[in-house]
Amino acid sequence: MKLHGFPPSPNNRKVLAVAAQLDLPLEVEWVSLVKGEQRSAAFLELNPNGRTPAFTDGEVTLWESNAILHYLVTRKPNDLWPDNGTDQADVLRWLYWEQSEWRKGFGGLYWENMLKRIFGLGEPDPAAVDTATTEFRRCATVLEKTLSRQPWLAHYGLSLADFAIAAPLDNAARCKLPLAEFPHLADWYHRIAALPAWQSSLPEQPAA
Known part of the structure; x- marks a missing residue:
């Protein structure tokens, strides 16, 4: 799993923290918004909105941070997402x-x-x-x-x-x-x- 994100962004921060809480390995590739890397062709393939974060796991590509959080809690049993x-x-x-x-x-x-x-x-x-x-x-x-x-x-x-x-x-x-x-x-x-x-x-x- 890889997170493409920008350090000061809360939307990236919450993904990092949830992955750590679940003890899920997460590779991180920082995207410099200052340099405009979010508008590169490569990044737009991951997130056509040109915003961080973007997330990949094999053939799975996701954007929208809360969707990424939900994906993470489906990867293993945990207490962060209730059953009912x-x-x-x-x-x-x-x-x-x-x-x-x-x-x-x-x-x-x-x-x-x-x-x-x-x-x-x-x-x-x-x-x-x-x-x-x-x-x-x-x-x-x-x-x-x-x-x-x-x-x-x-x-x-x-x-x-x-x-x-x-x-x-x-x-x-x-x-x-x-x-x-x-x-x-x-x-x-x-x-x-x-x-x-x-x-x-x-x-x-x-x-x-």
Whole structure:
């Protein structure tokens, strides 16, 4: 199995962490978005959207990070994907929310405070930062409420949802995410960050 990805991206990070949690060997080939390698003919054969990550396993080629996560949990018995339909729907709800809402919640601050510097696009725009911070707080409030009642996002325990939604918080300080305002969310992330699989799969970050 091989992951073609970009180190700072949460969509790549969550795949690395789940593979490590499942003890699945995963070869990694970094794709430089700064150099435009995601637009190369070779990469577009893997993901016609020109976005990372892309994933290959023999004749299987996948894009969309949450689809890759689901593929990984089908490779061996594990506790990250439940057996019954009700619990599966609970996990899927969070995975869909991660793509539709949480990405908006952290994405603006990721762009303004980290990615613009990586791509050499100048300093953060204060107005954009204010808007993005409001959006982060909106989404973080949803997580805070859930995590005030239970230790993990899904009712049944640690799942793909936790790995997917925790991924951007690796760069909370760098992106100036106001994580400390949400103590249950912060505690939850620290529990995930303490997992050996999470620590062992942390990719080296390029300098901004």
